[in-house]
Amino acid sequence: MVKPFLSERMQGIERTLLRQINDQADSSCINLGLGEPSFPTPKSILNHLKQKVEDWNLGYSPNEGIQKLRKLIAEKSGLEVAADQICVTVGAEEALFTALMVIMNSGDEALIPNPGFPAYESIVKIAGGIAKSYQLYRENNFSLKYEHVKKNITKKTKAIILNSPNNPSGAVYSSEELMKLAKLLEKRSIIAISDEVYRDIYFEERPDSIANYVRNYLVVNSLSKSYSMTGWRLGWCIAPPELSKPLANFHQLAVACAPKISQKVALFALKGFAEKEKMHNIEELRRRRDLAMSCVEKYTDLEYVKPSGTFYMFIDVLSKIPKYGNSLEISLSLLSKEKVVTIPGLAFGKGGEGYLRISFASPPEQIEEGIRRIGHFFGVRPRKLQ
C-alpha cells in the first residue's frame, strides 16, 4: 500500500486566493492588490545599516531576540509588560503561528473575523483548532460589534483574533465595543489575540487595543506595514508571563531566532530615528486614500467603505454580480480584460462577497489609472466632480 506523504493537517490548506490572483498578474498590470506600501525602507534605516553593518556580529541572537530590543518593545507597547514577555519573531505571521501553536488543543475553537486576513483560518487549522468566524457587517462599516462575537462563543472557545485597523475593510474597532467584549472574554477565560500590524496607520483617532482591557492577551505586531519593511521579516509577540517560555520554545524550534540584522535595525527604528519618514509615509497614505475615494466617485458608479486605517478600501460590487459574476469572477475579468489587479472580497471569507479590495499603497498614478479601468470595465463614463 502506498502511504500518502502529505499530513492530514495540511490537507485542504491551499495557497490563498490573494496569492493566486497576484501570481497571475504580470508587470504590465496595474496592481491594486498589493499588501505592502510602495515606499522603500526609510533612508535613515538604510544609512544606519551601511555605517554599522561591518561592526555587527550577525550570528544567532538569543532565541527570544536581542534583550535591548525586547526591552524597547515592552516600553513602547503602552502596556505594563516586562522584556521577558516579548518574543521577537519572523514578522507578524510567525508571531500568529507561534501564538496559536502554543495555545490551541485539538478541538479548541478560535474565533476569526469574517471578512478577515485569510491566513487566520489556515493557521488555526494547522495548530489543531477549529476556526469559527464572527461576522463584521457592512451596516457597521465592517467594524466590530460585541453582540456578533458573543453569539459565536461556546464552551470550546479558547481564543479570539481581533484585527484593528482591519484588513481588508480598513475598519477601526471602537473602544466601547472592545470594552464590552473584554468583560465577556475575562468572564469566559478566552485569550484575545490582537493583530496590530496596521495600528499605526490610521486617519482618524488612534485605534485602541483590547490589550488595554483584558489580562489574557497576545499582541502581535511588526515593522512590515508601518515602516514599509515587509521583507525584513521583523515582528514580535507580547505574551502573558505563563505563556512567554512556551512561546519562546516553539519559536526556537521553528526559526531559532528572527534575522539578527533586522533586529539590529529594528532597535534603531523603534528608538525613533525613522519616525519622521514613517509619519511622512502615513501622511502620504492619507493623500492616497483621499485620491482613491475621489477616483471611485469620478470613474465608477460604485459605493465604497471609507477606510479609517490600513491602506485598503472595500468597494461595493454587489449590484454588478447578476451581470458580471461573483467577486472572484469580477476580479479575474478585471485582470484579463483591463489588466488591473484587485482582490475579490471572497478571498477574505464569505462575509467579503460583494466587494473588491483595492490597495491604495500603490503610487498615485497607478491608483487613478487602476480605478479608471475598473469604471471602464463596468461601462461607466467618468463624471466631473464638483
Ligand code: PLP
Ligand atoms: N496580519 C495582517 C492582518 C496582515 O494583513 C498581514 C500581512 O499582510 C500580516 C499579519 C503579516 O504581516 P508580517 O509581514 O509582519 O508577517
